[in-house]
Amino acid sequence: MTDWRTALLRRNKRRKKSNGVEAIVGGLLALFFLGIVANHAGAVFGLLLVLIFMAVGAVILRSSLRKHALAALLEKAGAAARQHMEALLRRRAQLVRLDPYGKPQAEKWSKELDYFVQQHLKPALTAAEQVTLSRNREEVLKAIEVQVAAASATQNPFAKFSDHFTPSEFETFCAETLREHGWDAQVTQQSHDQGVDVVASKAGHRVVIQCKLYSSPVGNKAVQEAAAGRAHERADFGIVVSNNRYTTAAEQLAKTNRVLLLHYRDLSNLDAILDRHANVAS
Structure with missing residues (x-):
């Protein structure tokens, strides 16, 4: 075999060996970069999960705080109603009327309850409690009505004559x-x-x-x-x-x-x- 052929064969062998090494190195580098991407994807996914849990937690916390604030407000409204129960019973007895068909007409009583909340309950509330009242006014009015209606079943404000009647x-x-x-x-x-x-x-x-x-x-x-x-x-x-x-x-x-x-x-x-x-x- 001539010298040039021998040199050519040797050079091809070296190229094949070099290509194999390069392929191995390239593969290792690819795996390394894929690992980095995978690691970053996991981090991003984890961050998204954290953000989602934080958002859900904030909603739950806000809902819990609002429920607690409403419960405290209803307790305060109940205390105000108990304090003025005699007057509320009188006004309810005066304002709830039956129509000719026997159906209760409570429009005037509803206005009286709204007046009571506006003039007697709201001024005694803190700023935060007033915000809770604005969000839950109907529920507060309903709670007071239920309380007064229950009391009216056992207490007749007009059972006895009073010199102070209007x-x-x-x-x-x-x-x-x-x-x-x-x-x-x-x-x-x-x-x-x-x-x-x-x-x-x-x-x-x-x-x-x-x-x-x-x-x-x-x-x-x-x-x-x-x-x-x-x-x-x-x-x-x-x-x-x-x-x-x-x-x-x-x-x-x-x-x-x-x-x-x-x-x-x-x-x-x-x-x-x-x-x-x-x-x-x-």
Whole structure:
């Protein structure tokens, strides 16, 4: 073999050996870089997981803090309601009315609750509590209503007469007294009462009542209003109920107009009084 051929063969062998080494080195380098990428991908994925857990944790924490703040606010609202329960019971009894179909009408009572929260609860709250109130106002109003409604089932604010009654409270007191004795009694809308404060019915009797909370004897005007109300409502009797006595003129006018003049204590015995007057009339 000539020298040049021998040199060529040797050079090819060296190239093959060099290419093998380069392939091995290239493979090792590729594996190294892939490892780096894989390591970085794991780090990025881990970072994403951390961020996701942090976001979820923040949402859970915020929700937990808001629930805690709401619970504290509801407790404060409950304490305010308990402090003013007697007044709230009176207002509820006055403002919740039944429509002609027996369905409760609570719009005025809802406005009263909103007024209570705005004027009596909110000023006692911190700035943070006021923010919680703005987010959960309906829930707070509902909680107070549930509390007052539960109390009204066991406490009658008009069970006893009070010298401190307002005229509208006296009307509610008369209606509540009749209900306790089996009457279906409703306080009328004041703007459309036609001389009637309370309409009541029981066992075939239908009466209209004028409620007069007076510091002096009741005169003819009340009798005239009760007589007009009886005619308008087509009731059996018109009744004037008062905490005071009646003038002689009022008594005389009442006798000729089917109007009864009663003291509020007579309401518990109204059935017997009506039966007696019905028998006299017949």
